[in-house]
Every structure is written in structure tokens, then in C-alpha cells.
Amino acid sequence: MIFPIGDDQVIRGHKPYLSYAFIGINVLIFLYQVTLSTPASNEFVMTYGSVPSQILAGDNHYSLFTNMFLHGGWMHLIGNMMFLWVFADNIEATIGNFKFLLFYLLGGLAASAAHIFFNMQSTIPAIGASGAISAVLGAYMVMFPRSKIKVFVIYIFNSFKMAAIWFLGLWIAQQFASMFMALPTQSAQTSGVAWWAHIGGFAFGVVAGLLFKYVFHMPRLDGEVDPGVV
Numbered sequence: 001m002i003f004p005i006g007d008d009q010v011i012r013g014h015k016p017y018l019s020y021a022f023i024g025i026n027v028l029i030f031l032y033q034v035t036l037s038t039p040a041s042n043e044f045v046m047t048y049g050s051v052p053s054q055i056l057a058g059d060n061h062y063s064l065f066t067n068m069f070l071h072g073g074w075m076h077l078i079g080n081m082m083f084l085w086v087f088a089d090n091i092e093a094t095i096g097n098f099k100f101l102l103f104y105l106l107g108g109l110a111a112s113a114a115h116i117f118f119n120m121q122s123t124i125p126a127i128g129a130s131g132a133i134s135a136v137l138g139a140y141m142v143m144f145p146r147s148k149i150k151v152f153v154i155y156i157f158n159s160f161k162m163a164a165i166w167f168l169g170l171w172i173a174q175q176f177a178s179m180f181m182a183l184p185t186q187s188a189q190t191s192g193v194a195w196w197a198h199i200g201g202f203a204f205g206v207v208a209g210l211l212f213k214y215v216f217h218m219p220r221l222d223g224e225v226d227p228g229v230v
Contacts, residue, residue: 003079004086004167005159006150014096016089022104023081026129029069030077045070049125052116063125068108070127080129086149087140088133094143095212107135107204114200131197134175138205141168143213172202 033041047060050067054060071077092100111131140147145165152159179195 016092019088108132110204111197111201115197134201135205138202139209142209
């Protein structure tokens with residue numbers, strides 16, 4: 001397994017306050033979760049997690065937002081927050097705080113929409129920031145394809161750098177592979193991971209990243225080649 005632990009830093013005109021605030025909110029809510037008894041924790045997740053069958057029945061629409069801030073365990077939280085820490089600040093610093101807030105929340109909604117569409121009958125609550133974070137990854141890949149990502153490889157206990165377009169390209173390929181492997185079970189969430197949320201969020205992020213880069217002409221990394229050449 002490999003994890004991102006750092007990247008090239010982009011200095012822009014906006015401080016990434018919201019990126020760090022989202023990390024803080026996620027951590028605080030999880031710390032609250034672990035103080036609950038098992039029955040109370042299960043009820044908390046069922047109430048604020050996004051259940052496809054309930055959403056389509058017109059219930060608990062607020063959970064489309066609240067589910068982005070819940071996590072199922074320490075590793076779930078740490079993994080998501082590491083990705084958010086590495087990738088979100090550069091997006092926010094480049095597009096601005098308010099645009100980032102809208103982008104992040106809309107990315108989470110797009111991820112939930114994709115998950116619900118492919119799991120309409122599911123009664124399993126979907127939780128986690130990974131859908132919104134997947135949108136961040138998609139935008140990062142098209143906005144900063146040449147940024148160097150420092151990754152840590154657990155198996156060899158060592159780190160190295162690779163271009164963002166390769167790291168994130170491999171990441172989304174893994175999501176598709178895992179989703180197809182889950183198809184025989186008739187549910188892309190049977191394994192405990194909402195693969196379609198990752199894919200839907202990433203697709204939204206790619207489209208948003210292209211708009212930020214080519215339509216709104218957000219500045220590129222210093223030294224990056226002209227648009228269209230990667």
C-alpha cells in the first residue's frame with residue numbers, strides 16, 4: 001500500500017483555511033463518535049449517514065451533507081485526512097476560499113449522487129469524506145499534473161516522488177478495478193467501500209478542474225508547460 005505524504009507547495013493569494021478547517025471538523029466529529037456506546041454510535045451513523053433508499057424515498061436529505069463528516073474507524077479517518085491534507089490546500093489557495101467551499105460541497109454531493117444511482121435499494125449508510133476528497137483529487141490531477149507527490153510505500157518502508165498525473169491516474173484506475181470486482185455481489189458497497197462515490201466525485205473534480213484551469217484561467221504551477229501539454 002502507498003500513501004501520499006507531501007507534494008510541491010503552491011504559493012498563491014489565498015490561505016487554505018477551509019482545507020484545514022475541514023480536517024479539524026472531521027477529527028472532532030470522529031472523536032465525538034468514539035465516545036458513544038455501540039448502539040448510540042450505530043444510531044448516529046444511521047441518522048447522519050446517507051442511506052440511498054431513504055434519500056430516494058424523500059427522507060433525510062440533510063444526510064447528503066452530514067455524511068461527508070463521518071468516518072467508520074481510525075484508519076478510515078487517517079487515510080482520508082492525509083489525502084485532504086496533501087491535495088486540498090493547493091486547490092483552495094489557487095481558486096480561493098469561497099469557490100473551494102462550493103467546490104468541496106458540490107463534489108461531495110456529486111459523489112453521493114453517483115453512489116445512490118448505482119445502489120438505489122441499499123439500506124446501508126454511506127459515510128466518509130472520500131467522495132468530496134475524490135473531487136479534490138480529480139481537480140488536482142488536471143490543474144497540477146506535473147506536481148511531484150511524495151508517496152510512502154508501506155511494504156518497503158520507504159518514500160519516493162512521482163508526478164501527480166501518474167499517482168492520481170493509478171488511484172482512479174484502482175477505484176474502477178475495485179468497483180468491477182464488486183459487481184458480482186450486485187453492490188459496489190458490499191466490501192464496505194462506496195466505489196461509485198469515489199468515481200463520481202473524481203469525475204466531478206476533473207470537470208471542475210478543467211473549468212478552473214482553462215475557462216477561469218487559474219494560474220498554473222511555476223514552470224508548468226502550456227495547457228494541453230502534459
